[in-house]
Amino acid sequence: MSDMSWVGWVAVASTVALLLAAGALWIALANRRALRGRGIPIPPAIGAPGSRGTAATDQTDAAHTLVAFVANPTKPGVPALRDAAVQACAARYLPEPMWFETTAEDPGVGQTREAIARGAQLVVAVGGDGTVRAVAEGVAGTDVAMGLVPQGTGNLLARNLDLPLGDVDALLRIALTGTERPIDVGWLTVVRDEAQVSDDIAEADPHAVAPQETPPDTREPARDHIFLVIAGLGFDAAMVADADEELKAKVGWIAYFVAGVKHLHARRLRLQMSLDDSPWFNVRLRSVLIGNCGKLPGGVVLLPDAVLDDGWLDVAAIDTRVGLLGWTQLFGEVALQRFGVRTRLPNKAGRIDHARSREVRVRTRDAQQIQVDGDIIGRAFEVAARVDPLALRVRVADPAAPAAP
Numbered sequence: 511m512s513d514m515s516w517v518g519w520v521a522v523a524s525t526v527a528l529l530l531a532a533g534a535l536w537i538a539l540a541n542r543r544a545l546r547g548r549g550i551p552i553p554p555a556i557g558a559p560g561s562r563g564t565a566a567t568d569q570t571d572a573a574h575t576l577v578a579f580v581a582n583p584t585k586p587g588v589p590a591l592r593d594a595a596v597q598a599c600a601a602r603y604l605p606e607p608m609w610f611e612t613t614a615e616d617p618g619v620g621q622t623r624e625a626i627a628r629g630a631q632l633v634v635a636v637g638g639d640g641t642v643r644a645v646a647e648g649v650a651g652t653d654v655a656m657g658l659v660p661q662g663t664g665n666l667l668a669r670n671l672d673l674p675l676g677d678v679d680a681l682l683r684i685a686l687t688g689t690e691r692p693i694d695v696g697w698l699t700v701v702r703d704e705a706q707v708s709d710d711i712a713e714a715d716p717h718a719v720a721p722q723e724t725p726p727d728t729r730e731p732a733r734d735h736i737f738l739v740i741a742g743l744g745f746d747a748a749m750v751a752d753a754d755e756e757l758k759a760k761v762g763w764i765a766y767f768v769a770g771v772k773h774l775h776a777r778r779l780r781l782q783m784s785l786d787d788s789p790w791f792n793v794r795l796r797s798v799l800i801g802n803c804g805k806l807p808g809g810v811v812l813l814p815d816a817v818l819d820d821g822w823l824d825v826a827a828i829d830t831r832v833g834l835l836g837w838t839q840l841f842g843e844v845a846l847q848r849f850g851v852r853t854r855l856p857n858k859a860g861r862i863d864h865a866r867s868r869e870v871r872v873r874t875r876d877a878q879q880i881q882v883d884g885d886i887i888g889r890a891f892e893v894a895a896r897v898d899p900l901a902l903r904v905r906v907a908d909p910a911a912p913a914a915p
Contacts, residue, residue, distance in 0.1 A: 511856060513796070513877065517645045523540065523776040526573045529773070532697075535715055539787050539868065539900055541593045541734075552868065562568050562651055564699055568632060569829070572809050575604055575605075575631050575632060576605055576607075576608070576629050576630050576631055576632075577599055577604055577605075577607040577608070577610040577629075577630065577632045577633075577634065577635045577686065578607060578609075578610060578622075578625030578626075578628075578630035578632070578633045578634070578751050579591075579592075579595050579607055579608070579609050579610065579633075579636055579659075580604075580610045580611075580612065580618045580621045580622055580625065580633060580634070580635055580636065580637075580641065580644070580645050580687070581609065581611055581612065581637060581641075581757075582611075582612045582617075582618075582638065582640075582641045582661070583611045583612070585636075585637050585638060585661040586661070586664065587661060588637065588661055589796055591636055591659065591661075591678065591799070594610055594678060594741055595607055595609070595634075595636075595659075595682065595684065596710075598682040598683070598685065598686060602686055602687060604686065605895075606896045608625055608628065608630060610622075610624070610625060611860075612641060612644065614639065614710075614712045615642040615710075615714070616639075616642030616710075617640055617641065617643075617710050617711055617714060618635070618640075618641050618645050618647075618648065618711070619644045619645075619647050619648045619711060619714040619715040620648075620714055620715075620716075620732035621648075622644065622645050622647075622648025622649060623648045623715075624809065626648065626649070626652060626654050628736055629856070630654060631647055631654060631655070632655045632657055632687045633648070633649055633654060633655075633656055633657070633687070633894050634656070634657035634658070634659055634686075635657070635658055635659070635660075636654060636659045636661060636664020636666070637660075637661050637741075637898070638660070638661060638663060638665070639664050639665065639666050639883045639885065640662075640710075640711065640883075640884075641662075641669070641709060642658060642660070642667055642668075642738065642875075642883075643711050643736055643738065643882070643883055643885065644658075644711045644714070644738070645738070646695065646709055646736055646738055646902055647712070647736045648715070649902060649903075650695050650736065650901045650902045651821060651898075651901050653799065653903075654903075654905065655690050655903045655905055656686060656689070656903065656905070657672070657684070657685025657686065657904070657905040658673060658681065658904065658905070659678065659681045659682060659685060660673065660675060660681070663807075664721055664805075664807055664883075664884050665807075666736045666738070666739040666740070666805075666806065666884060667904075669805050669806070669807065669885075670739060670803040670804075670805045670818060671691075671818075671906050672906075672907070673906070673907070674907075675806075681827060681832060684904050684905055684906065684907050685879045686905075687803055688905040688906050688907055688908055689905065689907070689908045689909070690905060690906075691818075691904055691905075691906045691907055692819060692861065692900040692901075692902070692903050693738075693802075693818040693819050693900065693902050693903075693904055693905070694818060694819055694820070694821060694822075694897050694898060694899050694900060694901065695736060695737075695738060695802070695897070695898040695901040695902050695903075696736070696737040696800065696801075696802045696895060696896070696897055696898070697734040697735065697736060697737075697895065697896055697897075697898060698734070698735045698736075698737060698741045698882055698891070698893055698894070698895045699732050699733070699734055699735070699838075699894045699895075700732065700733075700735075700762075700880070700887075700890045700893055701732070701873075701878065701891075701892040701893060701894050702873070702890060702891040702892035703877055703889070703890050703891045703892075704794065705738065706877060706889045706890060707888035707889070707890055708878070708887065708888050709733070709735050709882070709885070709887040711735070711736065711885070712733040712734065712735045712736070712887075713733065718741030720810070732762060735882050737800075737802065737881070737882040737883045737895075738802055738803075738883055738902070739803055739883050740799050740800065740801040740802070740803075740806075740812070740813070740883065741799075741800045741880070741881065741882045741883070741893075742797060742800060742880075742881055743779075743797070743798055743870060743872065743874075743879060743880050743881070743890075743893070744779050744795070744796055744797030744798055744800040744826065744878060744879075745776065746797045746799060746828075747797075747798040747878065747879035747880055747881040747886065748776065748879055750879075750881045750884055750885075750886055756848050760778055762791075776796075778794050778795060778796060778829065779794065779795060779796065779797075779830075779871055779878065780792070780874065780875060781793050781794070781795065781798065781873065781874050782872070782873050782874075783798070783827075783870070783871065783872050784870070784871040785865055785867040785869070785870055786867050786868055786869050789870075790873075793827060794829070794905075795827050795828060795829035795830050795831055796829050796881070797826075797827075797828040797830065798825070798826070798827055798828075798872055799812060799813065799825065799826040800823050800824075800825055800826075800895045801816050801824045801826070802816065802818060802824075802857075802897070803817070803818045804816040804824065812826055812862075813826055813864070815864065815866070819899075821868070821897060821899040822866045822867070822868060822897060822899075823847070823866065823868065823869075823870055823895060823896075823897045824864065824866055825864065825865045825866065825867060825870055825871060826862050826863070826864055827862070827863040827864075827865075828861075828862050829860070829863075830860040830861075831860075841859065841861060843858075845861055857914075868896065868897050869894075869895070869896045869897075870894070870895045870896075871892070871893070871894045872892065872893055873892035873893075874891060874893060875890070875891075876891075877889035877890060877891050878890065878891075880893060
Protein backbone atom coordinates (compact mmCIF):
# COMPACT_ATOMS: atom_id res chain seq x y z
CA MET A 511 0.00 0.00 0.00
CA SER A 512 1.39 3.41 -0.98
CA ASP A 513 2.12 5.99 1.65
CA MET A 514 -0.82 8.19 2.58
CA SER A 515 -0.66 11.66 1.02
CA TRP A 516 -0.52 14.77 3.17
CA VAL A 517 -4.14 15.44 2.22
CA GLY A 518 -5.09 12.12 3.72
CA TRP A 519 -3.21 12.84 6.92
CA VAL A 520 -4.94 16.20 7.23
CA ALA A 521 -8.30 14.47 6.79
CA VAL A 522 -7.44 11.91 9.49
CA ALA A 523 -6.24 14.64 11.87
CA SER A 524 -9.38 16.68 11.27
CA THR A 525 -11.56 13.66 11.99
CA VAL A 526 -9.71 12.94 15.24
CA ALA A 527 -10.02 16.60 16.30
CA LEU A 528 -13.75 16.56 15.65
CA LEU A 529 -14.16 13.36 17.66
CA LEU A 530 -12.19 14.83 20.58
CA ALA A 531 -14.24 18.02 20.48
CA ALA A 532 -17.46 16.01 20.42
CA GLY A 533 -16.25 13.95 23.36
CA ALA A 534 -15.35 17.06 25.36
CA LEU A 535 -18.76 18.57 24.64
CA TRP A 536 -20.51 15.35 25.73
CA ILE A 537 -18.52 15.30 28.99
CA ALA A 538 -19.36 18.94 29.70
CA LEU A 539 -23.06 18.34 29.08
CA ALA A 540 -22.98 15.21 31.21
CA ASN A 541 -21.38 17.15 34.07
CA ARG A 542 -24.04 19.84 33.87
CA ARG A 543 -26.81 17.22 33.86
CA ALA A 544 -25.23 15.53 36.84
CA LEU A 545 -25.09 18.78 38.78
CA ARG A 546 -28.72 19.52 37.96
CA GLY A 547 -29.68 16.00 38.95
CA ARG A 548 -28.26 16.64 42.41
CA GLY A 549 -30.38 19.76 42.74
CA ILE A 550 -27.52 22.16 42.06
CA PRO A 551 -28.54 25.05 39.78
CA ILE A 552 -26.24 26.08 36.96
CA PRO A 553 -26.29 29.90 36.74
CA PRO A 554 -25.97 31.80 33.47
CA ALA A 555 -22.56 33.19 32.56
CA ILE A 556 -21.34 35.97 34.83
CA GLY A 557 -21.79 39.25 33.02
CA ALA A 558 -24.98 38.20 31.24
CA PRO A 559 -27.17 41.29 31.11
CA GLY A 560 -29.38 41.68 34.15
CA SER A 561 -31.58 43.93 32.09
CA ARG A 562 -31.90 44.33 28.38
CA GLY A 563 -31.01 48.00 28.47
CA THR A 564 -31.99 50.32 25.65
CA ALA A 565 -31.07 50.39 22.00
CA ALA A 566 -28.18 52.74 21.42
CA THR A 567 -29.32 54.43 18.24
CA ASP A 568 -31.62 53.90 15.30
CA GLN A 569 -30.92 54.80 11.70
CA THR A 570 -32.66 58.18 12.11
CA ASP A 571 -30.55 59.27 15.11
CA ALA A 572 -27.26 57.87 13.84
CA ALA A 573 -26.25 60.93 11.85
CA HIS A 574 -26.52 63.07 15.00
CA THR A 575 -24.38 60.91 17.31
CA LEU A 576 -20.92 62.36 17.88
CA VAL A 577 -18.38 59.71 18.89
CA ALA A 578 -15.00 60.18 20.58
CA PHE A 579 -12.27 57.55 20.88
CA VAL A 580 -9.83 57.76 23.79
CA ALA A 581 -6.89 55.50 22.92
CA ASN A 582 -3.69 54.39 24.62
CA PRO A 583 -1.07 54.71 21.84
CA THR A 584 1.41 52.43 23.63
CA LYS A 585 -0.75 49.34 23.10
CA PRO A 586 0.18 47.25 20.05
CA GLY A 587 -2.19 47.77 17.15
CA VAL A 588 -3.85 50.88 18.56
CA PRO A 589 -2.40 53.36 16.02
CA ALA A 590 -3.83 51.29 13.15
CA LEU A 591 -7.23 51.29 14.82
CA ARG A 592 -7.75 54.94 14.08
CA ASP A 593 -8.45 54.32 10.38
CA ALA A 594 -10.72 51.38 11.28
CA ALA A 595 -12.65 53.59 13.71
CA VAL A 596 -13.16 56.33 11.10
CA GLN A 597 -14.30 53.77 8.53
CA ALA A 598 -16.65 52.10 11.01
CA CYS A 599 -18.31 55.44 11.76
CA ALA A 600 -18.58 56.35 8.07
CA ALA A 601 -20.14 52.98 7.26
CA ARG A 602 -22.89 53.76 9.78
CA TYR A 603 -23.43 57.35 8.57
CA LEU A 604 -21.96 58.78 11.75
CA PRO A 605 -20.01 62.05 11.78
CA GLU A 606 -16.22 61.77 11.66
CA PRO A 607 -15.23 60.78 15.21
CA MET A 608 -12.91 62.67 17.53
CA TRP A 609 -9.68 60.88 18.40
CA PHE A 610 -7.78 61.51 21.65
CA GLU A 611 -4.60 59.82 22.81
CA THR A 612 -3.71 59.23 26.45
CA THR A 613 -0.44 60.43 27.96
CA ALA A 614 1.70 59.51 30.92
CA GLU A 615 0.38 62.60 32.72
CA ASP A 616 -3.27 61.91 31.89
CA PRO A 617 -4.30 58.30 31.20
CA GLY A 618 -7.67 59.34 29.78
CA VAL A 619 -9.78 61.26 32.29
CA GLY A 620 -9.02 64.72 30.92
CA GLN A 621 -9.42 63.58 27.33
CA THR A 622 -12.81 62.07 28.15
CA ARG A 623 -14.01 65.24 29.86
CA GLU A 624 -12.81 67.32 26.89
CA ALA A 625 -14.67 65.03 24.50
CA ILE A 626 -17.88 65.44 26.52
CA ALA A 627 -17.40 69.21 26.65
CA ARG A 628 -17.13 69.18 22.84
CA GLY A 629 -20.44 67.35 22.51
CA ALA A 630 -19.53 63.66 22.43
CA GLN A 631 -22.49 61.39 23.15
CA LEU A 632 -20.38 58.23 23.14
CA VAL A 633 -16.79 57.80 24.34
CA VAL A 634 -15.00 54.60 23.32
CA ALA A 635 -12.06 53.38 25.42
CA VAL A 636 -9.30 51.82 23.29
CA GLY A 637 -6.63 50.22 25.46
CA GLY A 638 -6.20 48.14 28.58
CA ASP A 639 -7.96 48.09 31.93
CA GLY A 640 -6.29 51.35 32.99
CA THR A 641 -7.69 53.18 29.97
CA VAL A 642 -11.14 51.71 30.68
CA ARG A 643 -10.94 52.94 34.28
CA ALA A 644 -9.91 56.43 33.14
CA VAL A 645 -12.68 56.76 30.57
CA ALA A 646 -15.22 55.40 33.05
CA GLU A 647 -14.08 57.97 35.62
CA GLY A 648 -14.77 60.75 33.13
CA VAL A 649 -18.10 59.33 31.95
CA ALA A 650 -19.63 58.01 35.21
CA GLY A 651 -22.62 59.99 36.40
CA THR A 652 -23.30 61.58 33.00
CA ASP A 653 -25.74 60.75 30.21
CA VAL A 654 -22.83 59.87 27.90
CA ALA A 655 -22.37 56.18 27.03
CA MET A 656 -19.08 54.29 27.02
CA GLY A 657 -17.93 51.75 24.46
CA LEU A 658 -15.02 49.32 24.75
CA VAL A 659 -12.38 48.20 22.28
CA PRO A 660 -10.11 46.32 24.73
CA GLN A 661 -6.44 45.98 23.82
CA GLY A 662 -4.88 44.97 27.12
CA THR A 663 -3.82 41.82 28.98
CA GLY A 664 -6.68 41.34 31.43
CA ASN A 665 -9.54 43.17 29.70
CA LEU A 666 -11.56 42.52 32.85
CA LEU A 667 -14.73 44.53 32.24
CA ALA A 668 -14.94 43.35 28.63
CA ARG A 669 -14.81 39.72 29.79
CA ASN A 670 -17.62 40.29 32.25
CA LEU A 671 -19.70 41.94 29.52
CA ASP A 672 -19.03 38.96 27.21
CA LEU A 673 -17.55 41.16 24.50
CA PRO A 674 -15.79 39.35 21.60
CA LEU A 675 -12.16 39.91 22.57
CA GLY A 676 -9.81 40.07 19.61
CA ASP A 677 -12.50 40.78 17.01
CA VAL A 678 -11.97 44.48 16.31
CA ASP A 679 -14.75 44.73 13.72
CA ALA A 680 -17.29 43.20 16.11
CA LEU A 681 -16.07 45.37 18.99
CA LEU A 682 -16.45 48.53 16.90
CA ARG A 683 -19.91 47.44 15.78
CA ILE A 684 -21.02 46.87 19.37
CA ALA A 685 -19.46 50.12 20.58
CA LEU A 686 -21.19 52.15 17.87
CA THR A 687 -24.58 50.41 17.61
CA GLY A 688 -24.93 48.08 20.59
CA THR A 689 -27.39 48.14 23.46
CA GLU A 690 -26.74 50.53 26.34
CA ARG A 691 -26.62 48.75 29.67
CA PRO A 692 -26.46 50.71 32.95
CA ILE A 693 -23.99 49.15 35.40
CA ASP A 694 -22.77 49.88 38.91
CA VAL A 695 -19.47 51.56 39.68
CA GLY A 696 -17.26 50.89 42.67
CA TRP A 697 -15.25 53.59 44.46
CA LEU A 698 -12.39 52.93 46.87
CA THR A 699 -11.13 55.61 49.27
CA VAL A 700 -7.89 55.36 51.24
CA VAL A 701 -8.84 56.34 54.78
CA ARG A 702 -5.39 56.07 56.33
CA ASP A 703 -2.00 56.81 54.72
CA GLU A 704 -2.92 58.35 51.41
CA ALA A 705 0.70 59.53 51.30
CA GLN A 706 1.78 56.05 50.13
CA VAL A 707 -0.84 55.91 47.36
CA SER A 708 -0.47 57.11 43.77
CA ASP A 709 -3.19 56.62 41.17
CA ASP A 710 -2.70 58.52 37.92
CA ILE A 711 -6.36 58.12 37.06
CA ALA A 712 -7.73 59.57 40.28
CA GLU A 713 -5.13 62.33 40.30
CA ALA A 714 -6.00 63.33 36.73
CA ASP A 715 -9.61 63.96 37.75
CA PRO A 716 -10.21 67.19 39.69
CA HIS A 717 -13.71 65.93 40.58
CA ALA A 718 -12.47 62.71 42.22
CA VAL A 719 -12.47 64.01 45.78
CA ALA A 720 -14.21 62.32 48.70
CA PRO A 721 -14.97 65.25 51.04
CA GLN A 722 -16.36 63.07 53.82
CA GLU A 723 -12.96 61.66 54.87
CA THR A 724 -9.40 62.89 54.46
CA PRO A 725 -6.52 60.79 55.82
CA PRO A 726 -5.10 62.37 58.97
CA ASP A 727 -1.51 61.71 57.86
CA THR A 728 -1.57 63.70 54.62
CA ARG A 729 -2.23 67.26 53.51
CA GLU A 730 -3.85 66.10 50.29
CA PRO A 731 -7.63 65.53 50.20
CA ALA A 732 -8.82 61.96 49.96
CA ARG A 733 -9.53 60.73 46.45
CA ASP A 734 -11.93 58.16 45.10
CA HIS A 735 -10.28 55.39 43.07
CA ILE A 736 -12.73 53.94 40.57
CA PHE A 737 -13.06 50.20 40.01
CA LEU A 738 -15.45 48.40 37.70
CA VAL A 739 -14.53 44.78 38.40
CA ILE A 740 -12.53 43.98 41.57
CA ALA A 741 -10.50 45.87 44.16
CA GLY A 742 -8.47 43.99 46.70
CA LEU A 743 -5.58 43.74 49.11
CA GLY A 744 -3.33 40.90 50.19
CA PHE A 745 -2.29 38.02 47.95
CA ASP A 746 -4.09 39.26 44.84
CA ALA A 747 -2.52 42.73 45.02
CA ALA A 748 0.95 41.26 45.63
CA MET A 749 0.47 39.00 42.61
CA VAL A 750 -0.51 41.95 40.39
CA ALA A 751 2.39 44.06 41.69
CA ASP A 752 4.98 41.38 40.89
CA ALA A 753 3.71 40.45 37.42
CA ASP A 754 6.54 40.91 34.92
CA GLU A 755 5.66 43.32 32.10
CA GLU A 756 7.77 41.51 29.50
CA LEU A 757 6.21 38.18 30.44
CA LYS A 758 2.73 39.75 30.23
CA ALA A 759 3.54 40.88 26.70
CA LYS A 760 4.58 37.32 25.76
CA VAL A 761 2.07 35.08 27.56
CA GLY A 762 -0.68 37.48 28.65
CA TRP A 763 -2.63 36.86 31.85
CA ILE A 764 -0.60 33.72 32.69
CA ALA A 765 2.12 36.09 33.92
CA TYR A 766 -0.09 36.88 36.93
CA PHE A 767 -0.19 33.23 37.97
CA VAL A 768 3.59 32.99 37.62
CA ALA A 769 3.93 36.00 39.92
CA GLY A 770 1.48 34.45 42.38
CA VAL A 771 3.74 31.45 42.97
CA LYS A 772 6.20 33.76 44.74
CA HIS A 773 3.61 34.56 47.40
CA LEU A 774 2.17 31.13 48.17
CA HIS A 775 4.16 30.97 51.40
CA ALA A 776 3.60 34.56 52.48
CA ARG A 777 2.24 35.22 55.98
CA ARG A 778 -1.50 35.43 56.55
CA LEU A 779 -2.88 38.90 57.20
CA ARG A 780 -4.50 40.09 60.42
CA LEU A 781 -7.31 42.42 59.42
CA GLN A 782 -10.43 44.08 60.75
CA MET A 783 -13.50 44.49 58.57
CA SER A 784 -16.84 46.26 58.72
CA LEU A 785 -19.74 45.66 56.32
CA ASP A 786 -22.24 48.50 56.02
CA ASP A 787 -22.94 49.56 59.62
CA SER A 788 -21.69 46.39 61.32
CA PRO A 789 -19.18 46.60 64.19
CA TRP A 790 -15.56 45.89 63.31
CA PHE A 791 -14.67 42.19 63.42
CA ASN A 792 -11.29 40.44 63.30
CA VAL A 793 -10.26 38.13 60.46
CA ARG A 794 -7.09 36.31 59.51
CA LEU A 795 -6.73 35.50 55.85
CA ARG A 796 -4.73 35.77 52.63
CA SER A 797 -6.73 38.24 50.61
CA VAL A 798 -9.85 40.42 50.62
CA LEU A 799 -11.61 41.03 47.32
CA ILE A 800 -14.35 43.64 46.87
CA GLY A 801 -16.07 43.16 43.55
CA ASN A 802 -18.63 44.54 41.17
CA CYS A 803 -18.36 41.41 39.01
CA GLY A 804 -16.29 38.28 39.29
CA LYS A 805 -15.00 36.80 36.03
CA LEU A 806 -11.22 36.79 35.51
CA PRO A 807 -8.98 35.52 32.67
CA GLY A 808 -8.61 31.79 32.25
CA GLY A 809 -12.23 31.09 33.09
CA VAL A 810 -11.68 31.88 36.78
CA VAL A 811 -14.82 33.02 38.62
CA LEU A 812 -13.97 34.48 42.03
CA LEU A 813 -17.34 36.08 42.81
CA PRO A 814 -20.06 33.81 41.41
CA ASP A 815 -22.93 35.89 42.86
CA ALA A 816 -21.66 39.25 41.62
CA VAL A 817 -23.90 41.05 39.12
CA LEU A 818 -22.92 44.28 37.43
CA ASP A 819 -26.22 46.05 37.97
CA ASP A 820 -27.60 44.82 41.31
CA GLY A 821 -26.48 47.73 43.51
CA TRP A 822 -24.28 45.54 45.73
CA LEU A 823 -20.58 44.91 46.28
CA ASP A 824 -19.63 41.26 46.65
CA VAL A 825 -16.90 40.50 49.18
CA ALA A 826 -14.67 37.41 49.17
CA ALA A 827 -12.45 36.62 52.15
CA ILE A 828 -9.84 34.12 50.94
CA ASP A 829 -7.75 32.05 53.32
CA THR A 830 -5.47 29.01 53.20
CA ARG A 831 -3.62 27.01 55.82
CA VAL A 832 -1.42 23.90 55.82
CA GLY A 833 0.83 25.07 52.99
CA LEU A 834 0.28 23.72 49.49
CA LEU A 835 -2.61 21.53 50.68
CA GLY A 836 -4.60 24.66 51.52
CA TRP A 837 -3.83 26.29 48.18
CA THR A 838 -4.77 23.12 46.32
CA GLN A 839 -8.10 22.99 48.12
CA LEU A 840 -8.64 26.69 47.43
CA PHE A 841 -8.03 26.27 43.69
CA GLY A 842 -10.52 23.41 43.73
CA GLU A 843 -13.09 25.69 45.38
CA VAL A 844 -12.54 28.34 42.70
CA ALA A 845 -12.90 25.75 39.93
CA LEU A 846 -16.21 24.50 41.34
CA GLN A 847 -17.56 28.05 41.75
CA ARG A 848 -17.52 28.42 37.97
CA PHE A 849 -20.31 25.84 37.86
CA GLY A 850 -22.20 27.29 40.82
CA VAL A 851 -21.00 24.57 43.22
CA ARG A 852 -19.82 25.42 46.73
CA THR A 853 -18.67 22.98 49.38
CA ARG A 854 -19.79 23.49 52.98
CA LEU A 855 -17.25 21.24 54.69
CA PRO A 856 -16.03 22.55 58.08
CA ASN A 857 -12.37 23.23 58.91
CA LYS A 858 -11.22 23.41 55.32
CA ALA A 859 -7.55 24.22 54.72
CA GLY A 860 -8.49 26.49 51.82
CA ARG A 861 -11.73 28.43 51.73
CA ILE A 862 -13.59 31.44 50.34
CA ASP A 863 -16.21 33.15 52.50
CA HIS A 864 -18.68 35.34 50.62
CA ALA A 865 -20.71 38.34 51.75
CA ARG A 866 -22.57 41.26 50.19
CA SER A 867 -22.56 44.88 51.24
CA ARG A 868 -23.01 48.40 49.92
CA GLU A 869 -20.08 49.72 51.92
CA VAL A 870 -16.97 47.83 53.02
CA ARG A 871 -14.14 48.95 55.29
CA VAL A 872 -10.88 47.08 55.85
CA ARG A 873 -7.99 48.04 58.12
CA THR A 874 -4.71 46.37 58.98
CA ARG A 875 -1.73 46.81 61.29
CA ASP A 876 0.78 46.91 58.44
CA ALA A 877 0.34 48.86 55.22
CA GLN A 878 -0.77 46.51 52.44
CA GLN A 879 -0.64 46.72 48.66
CA ILE A 880 -3.97 47.82 47.14
CA GLN A 881 -5.14 47.03 43.61
CA VAL A 882 -8.13 48.30 41.65
CA ASP A 883 -8.98 46.43 38.43
CA GLY A 884 -5.40 45.22 38.18
CA ASP A 885 -3.79 48.63 38.81
CA ILE A 886 -1.59 48.87 41.90
CA ILE A 887 -2.19 52.20 43.62
CA GLY A 888 0.22 51.69 46.53
CA ARG A 889 0.02 50.71 50.19
CA ALA A 890 -2.50 51.73 52.83
CA PHE A 891 -3.55 50.92 56.38
CA GLU A 892 -7.29 51.40 55.89
CA VAL A 893 -9.60 51.59 52.88
CA ALA A 894 -13.33 52.08 52.38
CA ALA A 895 -15.27 50.96 49.32
CA ARG A 896 -18.79 51.82 48.25
CA VAL A 897 -21.06 51.14 45.29
CA ASP A 898 -22.60 53.78 43.03
CA PRO A 899 -25.61 52.00 41.49
CA LEU A 900 -26.18 52.24 37.72
CA ALA A 901 -23.76 55.16 37.41
CA LEU A 902 -22.26 54.08 34.07
CA ARG A 903 -23.87 53.26 30.72
CA VAL A 904 -21.86 50.81 28.62
CA ARG A 905 -22.47 49.42 25.14
CA VAL A 906 -22.98 45.67 24.94
CA ALA A 907 -24.06 43.28 22.22
CA ASP A 908 -27.76 43.45 21.41
CA PRO A 909 -29.17 40.06 22.51
CA ALA A 910 -31.78 40.29 19.75
CA ALA A 911 -29.26 40.98 16.99
CA PRO A 912 -28.01 38.16 14.74
CA ALA A 913 -24.46 36.99 15.25
CA ALA A 914 -21.81 38.72 13.18
CA PRO A 915 -20.66 36.71 10.13
